[in-house]
Each structure stands twice: as C-alpha cells, then as structure tokens.
Amino acid sequence: MQLTPDFAFAEVVGILDHLVDLGVSHLYLSPILEAMPGSTHGYDWSPPCRVSTGLGGLDGYRLLRAHARAVGIGIILDIVPNHVGVADARHNPWWADVLRNGADSAYAHYFDLDLHFGDGALCLPWLDADGDLSSLRLDDDGNLVLHERVLSTAEGTSHAGDDPAVVLGRQRYRLVPFTSMQIGYRRFLAVNDLAALRQEADDVFDATHAWLADLVADDLVDGVRVDHLDGLTDPIGYCRRLRAVIGERLLYVEKGLSVGERLDPALVVDGTTGYDALRVIEGAYTAASGTIELSETYQRITGVSGDGDELTARANDLRHVTLIDLFSDRVRRTTELFAAAAPDVPVHNLQQAVTTFICDDRLARPDYPALVDDVVAAIGRLRADNPSMSGALDVVADAFVHRDRAPEAIARLSEAIVAVTAKAFEDIGYHRTSRLVSTNELGCTPAVPSVNRTEFHTMFADRDAHWPRSLNALSTHDTKRSEDVRARIAVIAQTPQRWSVLVLTLWGVVPPPDDRTAYFLLQNVIGVWPQGSAPDDELRERLAGYARKVMREAGRISSWSTVDEAAESSIIDWLETLYVGLPADLIGAFVDVIADAGHDEAIARKVLSLTLPGVGDLYQGTQWWTDSLTDPDNRRPVRYTQPTDHPKLDAVRTALAVRRRSPEAFGSRGGYTDIRTKGANSTHVIAFSRDVDGEARAVVVAVRLAHTFRTHAAREDAVVPLPPGLWRDAVTGRDHEGRVTSAEILGDAPYALLELL
Numbered sequence: 001m002q003l004t005p006d007f008a009f010a011e012v013v014g015i016l017d018h019l020v021d022l023g024v025s026h027l028y029l030s031p032i033l034e035a036m037p038g039s040t041h042g043y044d045w046s047p048p049c050r051v052s053t054g055l056g057g058l059d060g061y062r063l064l065r066a067h068a069r070a071v072g073i074g075i076i077l078d079i080v081p082n083h084v085g086v087a088d089a090r091h092n093p094w095w096a097d098v099l100r101n102g103a104d105s106a107y108a109h110y111f112d113l114d115l116h117f118g119d120g121a122l123c124l125p126w127l128d129a130d131g132d133l134s135s136l137r138l139d140d141d142g143n144l145v146l147h148e149r150v151l152s153t154a155e156g157t158s159h160a161g162d163d164p165a166v167v168l169g170r171q172r173y174r175l176v177p178f179t180s181m182q183i184g185y186r187r188f189l190a191v192n193d194l195a196a197l198r199q200e201a202d203d204v205f206d207a208t209h210a211w212l213a214d215l216v217a218d219d220l221v222d223g224v225r226v227d228h229l230d231g232l233t234d235p236i237g238y239c240r241r242l243r244a245v246i247g248e249r250l251l252y253v254e255k256g257l258s259v260g261e262r263l264d265p266a267l268v269v270d271g272t273t274g275y276d277a278l279r280v281i282e283g284a285y286t287a288a289s290g291t292i293e294l295s296e297t298y299q300r301i302t303g304v305s306g307d308g309d310e311l312t313a314r315a316n317d318l319r320h321v322t323l324i325d326l327f328s329d330r331v332r333r334t335t336e337l338f339a340a341a342a343p344d345v346p347v348h349n350l351q352q353a354v355t356t357f358i359c360d361d362r363l364a365r366p367d368y369p370a371l372v373d374d375v376v377a378a379i380g381r382l383r384a385d386n387p388s389m390s391g392a393l394d395v396v397a398d399a400f401v402h403r404d405r406a407p408e409a410i411a412r413l414s415e416a417i418v419a420v421t422a423k424a425f426e427d428i429g430y431h432r433t434s435r436l437v438s439t440n441e442l443g444c445t446p447a448v449p450s451v452n453r454t455e456f457h458t459m460f461a462d463r464d465a466h467w468p469r470s471l472n473a474l475s476t477h478d479t480k481r482s483e484d485v486r487a488r489i490a491v492i493a494q495t496p497q498r499w500s501v502l503v504l505t506l507w508g509v510v511p512p513p514d515d516r517t518a519y520f521l522l523q524n525v526i527g528v529w530p531q532g533s534a535p536d537d538e539l540r541e542r543l544a545g546y547a548r549k550v551m552r553e554a555g556r557i558s559s560w561s562t563v564d565e566a567a568e569s570s571i572i573d574w575l576e577t578l579y580v581g582l583p584a585d586l587i588g589a590f591v592d593v594i595a596d597a598g599h600d601e602a603i604a605r606k607v608l609s610l611t612l613p614g615v616g617d618l619y620q621g622t623q624w625w626t627d628s629l630t631d632p633d634n635r636r637p638v639r640y641t642q643p644t645d646h647p648k649l650d651a652v653r654t655a656l657a658v659r660r661r662s663p664e665a666f667g668s669r670g671g672y673t674d675i676r677t678k679g680a681n682s683t684h685v686i687a688f689s690r691d692v693d694g695e696a697r698a699v700v701v702a703v704r705l706a707h708t709f710r711t712h713a714a715r716e717d718a719v720v721p722l723p724p725g726l727w728r729d730a731v732t733g734r735d736h737e738g739r740v741t742s743a744e745i746l747g748d749a750p751y752a753l754l755e756l757l
Contacts, residue, residue, distance in 0.1 A: 001620055002477055002635045003030050004040055009056035009064040015640045016071050022623060022649070023656030026074040026222060030477065032061060033211070036085040036092075036193075041477070041635065042078075043227065044085030044194060046092045049211040065220050074222035076250060077215075081208060081238065082231040083188040086195045089152040090143065095195065096152040098122065102172030110204050112186035112196050114329060122173040123184035124151075126192055129561070131177045136164040144168060146175065149193075178561065183329045188231065189419050189427075190326045200233045205241055213245050223250025225273060230255055230365040230418040233411045236266050243268045252471055256364040256421075259448050263467060264368040271470020274617050275443025278473050280459045281608055282444055282486065283451025284686065285601050285704050290493030291436055291449050297500045298435045301507065302516045306435030311447040315429060319359045322424040323416075330416040331355055337409035342395040353392035356382055358417050367400065367414040375400045430480060431554035434520035438489040438527075441480050449493075453686065457674035460688075464613035464672035472609040475619040475626065477635055482628040485527035487605060488591075488598030492523065494707040495594060502590050509586075510577045513570040514557055521547055521571070525578060526587065528627040531595045534584045539627075544572045546629045597707040599625075600750035603651045604702040607751040608686065610655040611700045613672050623649040650731075651751065658698055658730050658753045665690040665697040673723075675699065677742070681717040684709035685742055689723050696723035699754040701745055715743035727754035 001012060012027065019027075031042030034052045042052070051058045068075060089096040094107040102108070102122055103115060117123045126146055127133070137145050142158035144151040144167060157170040168175060176182045178192070188194035198204050215221045224246060229235050235253075243251060251269045257276045263269075298306040305311075323331060335351040342350070360382060366375045379397040383390050396413070399406040430440035439449040451459075463470060474483035481489070492499045503522065512518030525543065529535065535543065548568055551558040557571075558564040577583055602625075610616035621638035624646055628634035659666045671691030676682075684705050689696035701720055703709055709718075719741050727736045729745070730753040736745060745752045 001027055001029050003032065003042065003055055004635075004637075005054040007637060008054065009060040013064055013067045016067055016073065018640055018644075019073060020071050021644070022618075022653055023660060024073060024618065026076050027064075027068060028076045028225065028617065029078060031078050031080055031227075033080075034091075036087050039085070040632070043080055043083075044087070045080055046085050047094050047207070049208060051211075062220065075220075076223040076225055076252070077212075077221055078225045078227060079209075079212065080227045081197065081199050081205075081242075082228045083194040083196050085193060087148065087193040088150045090141075090150055099152045099171070099173055100154045109201055110197060110207070112198055114184055114186070114333060116332075117174075117176075117182040117184065121171070121184075123176045123180075123182040124173055124192075125176050125178040125180060125183050127175050127177045129177050129179045133165050133168070133175065136168065136175070138162060138164050138167060144171075181328045186330075188228065189423050196231065198233065199238050205238075209242070209245055216246055216249070221246075221249065223252065223270075225252045225254065227254050229253040231415060233408075233415065235365070236264070236368070239267050239269055250469065256418075256443065258362055258364050259445060261363060262370070262462070263470075264370040265466070266369055271467040271614065273476070274471035274473030274614070276459075277443075277463070277470070277609070277612070277614060278441065278479075279443040279445075280451050280456055281472075281474065281605055282439065282441060282490070283449065284453070284456045285487065285490050285605060286436065286439060286450045287490075287493040287705055288450035288452070290496045293496035294435050294493060294499070297496065297503060298519065300500075301503055301519055302434075304433075304516065306433060306446070311433060314433075315425065315447070316359050318429050318432075319420050319424045320355070322428065323355060323358055323420050326423060327416060327420055330412065330419065331358070334409060334412040334416055337412055338392075338395055338399070338406060341399065341406035341409060345391050345395055349389060349392040350395065353389045353396055354413060356386060356389065357393070357396055357413070358420055361417050361421070363417075364421070365414045365418050367410045369403075372400055427553050428555055431520070431550050432516070432556060434516070434523060436489065436493055437520060437523045438481070438486040438492075441486065442476070442478060453674075453683065456686065457688065460612050460614075461672055461674070464670070468613055468668040468670070470614045471617045472612055472614040473617040473619070474605060474609050475622050475628075475634070476617070477619070477631060479634065480630045481524070481527060482626040482634060483605060483622060484598070484602045484626050485524070485629065487602035488594060489523050489527045491594040491597045491601065491707055492526070494597070494705055498590065498593060502586060505586060506578070506583055510574065510583050512574045514567070517547075517551060517554070517557060517571055518574060520550060520554075521575065522578075524629060525575070526591060526594075528629065529587055529591045530627075531591055532588075534579050534588065540576070540579060542629070542633055543575060546633060547572055547575060549630065594707065597710065599647070600703055600706040600710065603648055604686075604704065604706070604750040606648060607651050607655050607700065607753070608702050610652065611659065611666070611690065611698070611753070612688075613670075616655075618652065623652045654730050654753060658755060661755065662690065662692075662697045664692045675720060675723070678719040678721065678739075679717045679741075681709060681714055681742075682719070684714070685718045685720065687720050695756075696725070697756050699723065699727060699752075701742070701752040701754070703742075703746065703750045706750065710748070712743050712748075715746060716741050718742040720745055722754070726757045728757050729754055 031045055032051050033045040034050050035042045036044040051061050086092055086095045089099055094110055097107045098105045139145050142153055158167045186196040232238050252273050253269050254273045295307045334354050338350045339347050363371055376397055379393050383393045399410045439446045551568055552560045557567040624642050673689045675687035677685040677687055686704055687701045690698045719739050721739050
C-alpha cells in the first residue's frame with residue numbers, strides 16, 4: 001500500500017474485505033511517519049518520530065491494526081533508517097539545530113557531516129551552477145528561503161529588513177553551486193533534500209527507533225521492511241540491533257544483489273524485498289535468441305551496440321563519470337581513510353586505486369564477510385591490469401581481509417559503490433540503453449537479459465533451502481515499469497523481425513528528432529498501448545510526463561540540472577505523431593500481435609511469484625492489469641471498485657487459496673522440486689512441485705515464451721511428468737496423473753495449479 005493523505009489508514013480499512021477475498025496475509029505499508037510538507041511518499045520523514053497526522057495519527061493506525069487483526073491480516077511497516085528529509089528546516093528540529101550551530105550542535109553527530117570546505121562551515125550544494133543568490137529571501141520568522149527550501153538561522157543573526165545575502169554570511173553554513181562538489185553532508189545517493197543518518201551511533205539508533213519499539217511493545221506490528229539497507233555504514237550491525245528491537249517478527253531488507261551473488265548469512269533477516277527474484281523471473285521470460293536479433297536492430301537504428309560486452313564497457317565509463325561529477329566527495333573521504341591506515345603509500349595512488357575499484361566493482365556492496373574471496377580475486381585482476389597501482393590496491397585488499405585495520409575505510413568505499421552504481425546504472429544507464437527495456441529494471445541487468453530453466457530452478461531451490469521467507473516481487477513503488485508493461489515488452493524478443501519492420505517503417509513515416517530517445521520511448525509506448533484503440537488524452541499526458549523524466553534521467557539531450565525545453569518538446573511532439581493515422585495503425589497492429597501473449601505471461605509470472613519458494617509481494621492494484629511506468633506514475637491511486645471478475649485477479653485468488661490449503665508445502669519448511677518437462681516444446685513450460693517431507697503436495701505449471709505456445713498443437717508437444725498420485729486442478733476441477741501433455745493440463749490457460757488428492 002502506498003499511503004497518502006487521500007488514501008490513509010481509514011481508507012485502507014475500507015478495502016480489507018477485498019484483501020480478505022484475495023487471500024492476502026499482510027498489509028505492507030509505505031512509511032507512516034510524519035514527513036516533509038507535501039510529501040506523497042513518506043521517504044522524506046522528519047523528526048521527532050511520530051505517526052503522520054495526515055494519515056490518521058497513532059489512533060488511526062491503532063484502529064487500522066484492530067480492524068486488520070479482526071479479519072486475520074497482519075501489518076508490515078516500511079522504515080527509513082538511512083536518511084531524513086531536510087528541505088524545510090522548520091519541520092526537522094535536528095537539522096535546524098545543525099544549521100544554527102554547525103559542528104557545535106548536539107545533533108551534529110546524527111548526520112554524516114563533512115566540514116572540509118568553507119572554513120568549517122556546512123556547505124549546502126543547493127545553488128544553480130552560476131551561484132545566483134537573487135532568489136534568496138527572508139521569511140517572517142527570520143528563516144532564509146531559497147525557492148522551496150527553508151533554512152533556519154542562528155539566534156540574533158536575522159532581522160526584518162536585512163539583506164538575505166548578508167544574513168547568509170552570518171551563518172555556520174554556506175550555499176554553493178551544485179557543480180562545486182563542495183558537499184557538507186552525505187546524501188541519499190545524490191538527492192540534496194535527503195541527508196544521511198549515522199545509525200552506527202547508539203543515540204541516533206535509539207532516537208530513530210524508539211517509536212518502533214513502542215509499537216512492538218504494544219504488539220501493533222508484525223514485521224518491518226528496511227529501506228536502502230546498503231546505504232548504512234554497518235548494515236550487519238544495524239540489522240542485529242533492529243532484530244533485538246523487533247524480536248522474531250518479519251524483517252525484510254531492500255538490498256540489491258548482483259548476478260550470482262547470494263544474501264550474506266550474517267544478516268539476521270528473513271530475506272530481501274524481492275528484486276533478486278524479479279530478475280530471475282524476468283530473465284526466464286526473455287527470449288535469449290531474440291535479444292541477439294534485437295541487438296542488431298538497436299545498433300542499426302541508433303548506431304550504438306546493445307550487447308553485453310559493450311554495455312559493460314559503457315557501464316564502467318558511466319560509473320567513472322558519475323563518480324567524478326556527483327560523488328567526488330566520497331572518493332576524497334575514502335582516500336583519506338585509507339591514507340591514514342597506510343601513510344607510506346602515496347595519496348594519489350590510493351585515490352587512483354579507490355576510483356578504479358569503484359568503477360570496476362561487480363558486487364552490490366563488497367564489504368559483506370561472505371564476499372571477501374570475490375573482492376580479493378577482483379582486486380587481483382585489477383592489479384594485473386594496472387601494475388602501477390599494485391601497492392595501493394594491496395592496501396585496499398588488506399583492509400577487506402583484515403577488517404580491524406581500516407573498517408571505516410572499507411565501509412565508506414562500499415557505501416560509495418552503492419551510491420555510484422544506483423545513480424549510474426538505475427537512474428542514468430537504464431534510461432540510456434534500450435535494446436529491450438523490460439530488462440532495464442531493478443534487480444535486473446540488460447547485459448545479462450535471459451535466464452534458462454536450469455538457472456531458474458537452481459536459484460529458487462537455493463531460496464527454498466536458505467531464504468524461504470524472502471519476498472518475491474514483480475512490481476514495487478520503485479520499479480521502472482509495472483509487471484504487465486514489462487511482460488508485454490518482453491514479448492518483443494519473441495518477435496524480433498516484426499519489431500524491426502515496425503521500427504524501420506515508423507522511422508520512415510515519422511522520423512524522430514533523436515533516435516536513441518525515440519527507440520527507448522517506443523518500447524514503452526508499446527507496453528502501455530491500449531489494445532483495440534489509441535491512447536486517450538490521459539495516457540498521452542502520462543507518456544509526455546514520462547518522456548520528460550526519461551530524457552532528464554538519461555542526461556543526453558536534456559537533464560535535471562540543464563533542462564532543454566526545445567529538445568524535450570521535439571520528442572513529445574514526435575510522440576504525438578504516433579497516436580494518429582498510419583503510425584497509430586502500425587503500432588496498434590503490432591500490439592494486437594503480442595498483447596495476448598503478454599497477458600498470458602503476466603498471469604503466469606504472477607502465479608509463479610505467489611507459489612515459488614518465498615513470499616509473494618502483491619503491489620497495490622496489480623491484481624488487475626496495470627499500465628504504470630516509473631514513479632510517480634506507479635503511485636497513482638488504485639480504483640478498488642474495479643470488477644473482481646478478472647483473469648489476473650482470479651489467478652491471484654486461486655494461487656493464494658492453494659497456499660492456504662497446503663501451508664506446510666509453501667511454508668519455510670516446505671520443499672521445492674523441479675519437474676522437467678519433455679518434448680519439442682518443453683522449454684515453453686516451467687513446472688515444479690511444492691513438497692512436504694519429500695512428497696509432492698502441489699504442482700505448479702506455467703507457460704513461458706508464450707507467443708508461439710498458445711495453440712493446442714504446440715502444447716501437445718510439451719509433456720509434464722507429474723509426481724506420483726492423483727492430482728486435481730484447482731481451477732477446472734479436472735483430475736490428472738502420470739505423464740500428461742501441457743494441452744491436457746493447461747487447455748488454453750497460461751497456468752495450472754494442481755493439488756494432491
């Protein structure tokens with residue numbers, strides 16, 4: 001649930017009956033603490049910690065808890081320990097005190113301050129590149145106001161009628177251009193309005209978690225989701241402290257994992273928020289052969305290669321540029337820490353080694369104990385390629401092996417890697433490359449777009465053995481596209497030649513002003529195009545807003561810091577030409593070819609996410625078709641009055657009912673067995689059983705790569721060898737046993753759920 005003042009605790013109470021009908025076990029709420037004025041998401045929360053009055057306050061939350069408990073639904077809360085909102089100091093007394101008193105503030109150690117610049121003053125990179133202060137003003141309370149930002153002033157330094165620039169000069173802070181890289185505080189990634197907190201300090205942890213401890217004491221919460229775990233200095237230590245607060249309640253962490261990387265067992269958590277599962281499910285529905293052809297089309301249209309090797313090379317370059325442009329402060333601070341641990345090594349060599357390691361790193365965050373061998377091996381490869389850095393790289397490697405020698409240095413280095421990777425890949429890179437944009441998703445990598453069935457089953461068998469409570473996500477408030485949009489776009493890889501014809505024809509009919517941007521946007525247009533009609537005014541407006549965000553995130557023809565209105569308008573005008581006449585007919589015809597397969601795969605993916613080892617995460621509204629793109633588009637209000645006679649909703653209801661009827665099989669002690677389908681079309685089926693003590697109790701059969709697997713004849717050539725026993729279909733009521741064709745089990749459906757009689 002994405003809570004807002006318009007959809008608060010009281011409104012959630014109003015849909016509990018619908019959630020009970022679905023079979024939902026827990027509400028999974030976005031942050032509930034008081035946030036910055038006008039916040040629509042809650043991730044810019046503001047101290048002191050208290051439940052948001054706009055959502056209903058503590059009494060409203062207690063009432064929601066009581067109603068939910070009465071119908072058997074628990075509550076998991078999203079908590080945000082990494083950062084706090086600082087845009088308006090009037091609503092953040094901790095930050096206001098730091099602004100007034102600088103390093104002498106009682107709250108200075110709450111924040112990760114860097115007073116290296118400005119003669120000990122706190123530098124705030126909130127000015128435009130030209131450093132213009134003309135918009136700075138004083139409000140009636142003597143605060144400095146810069147556009148929407150409000151800054152408190154020290155006592156006695158601000159009087160009515162004073163020149164704002166003069167008042168600024170009296171403060172313990174300085175306003176500097178964002179391009180200066182004189183950043184006086186660690187931020188959440190590169191977001192100036194979110195200041196990082198030092199959760200490693202005992203009093204900071206206590207001040208930010210006392211409210212949660214109170215809820216736990218009153219049994220008002222069943223678990224928590226930790227936002228941006230890897231942004232913390234000490235993720236493992238933090239989770240141990242949090243575990244002590246919440247006891248055995250569920251504990252999920254938002255954490256990225258690179259391809260092949262496993263969650264460190266030192267984390268005392270129940271699992272991740274599910275992006276690792278999303279990657280594997282997405283990869284299983286991405287045709288490997290088709291992506292090869294799409295690479296050729298992408299290069300032909302844009303002049304840029306979209307294959308794995310070229311993407312990796314560009315990714316390294318992009319990380320380096322991002323590091324220098326946005327995070328040079330973190331390089332400097334990390335280098336200083338390594339220099340203190342190795343004074344005999346030249347500082348410039350250490351800085352070079354730090355920069356090289358950050359730009360080459362392949363792990364989500366490298367300082368987890370279980371990854372030390374991977375880190376040492378990676379540094380060994382860097383040493384071989386960069387012999388002049390050997391001594392400095394040895395210092396870095398030694399710090400990872402001997403954790404007591406420079407613990408803060410490797411923590412800083414690792415946190416910098418998280419920030420650079422998130423900004424360079426997810427924000428910039430995923431909006432620049434577009435061989436197949438369904439793979440440009442959180443948890444995924446467009447360089448490795450596909451996952452075969454062996455990899456799929458290996459991953460989920462491991463999940464069953466080690467992290468059976470981990471979440472399986474398909475859509476979240478942060479995903480770049482909804483699961484249904486991704487499912488349809490992924491079908492393009494099953495029809496690469498038709499796609500190539502469509503693109504070449506459109507480029508001839510309505511040549512775009514920028515090939516790379518247009519190629520990216522066209523796939524998203526295909527993903528949301530309504531079957532049987534052209535986009536209406538609302539969808540056109542949403543696509544225009546999305547296009548602006550894409551261009552600014554990519555930073556090629558426009559950017560957030562230097563908006564090019566003309567370039568943006570030319571692209572949006574081009575989009576408008578697609579909605580009418582011949583272009584609309586061409587796009588509509590292509591959508592007609594792939595839409596049914598996209599629907600089948602969207603339903604099949606949903607069933608998998610709810611029945612594979614782990615716990616299914618059902619993002620708000622995704623029980624129906626959802627055509628959402630990235631935020632804020634995916635946080636639009638959900639219309640809960642939609643019909644409940646819907647194929648996707650039926651699949652959700654059925655899957656959760658099967659889970660409830662076999663709790664041992666789907667629980668943390670249940671088993672998971674791959675069922676190897678046979679026949680010429682066997683690769684079009686994913687099948688497995690959920691077991692109890694080695695005996696299969698439920699069987700799941702789901703179609704994949706469905707474009708050429710929708711006919712009876714095609715499904716006759718995929719045979720499912722069922723486990724011993726008589727199996728009843730939870731949807732049709734038909735019974736099956738032995739070796740059965742997919743045509744018999746599935747009919748024309750995208751999935752089947754069988755229960756042992």
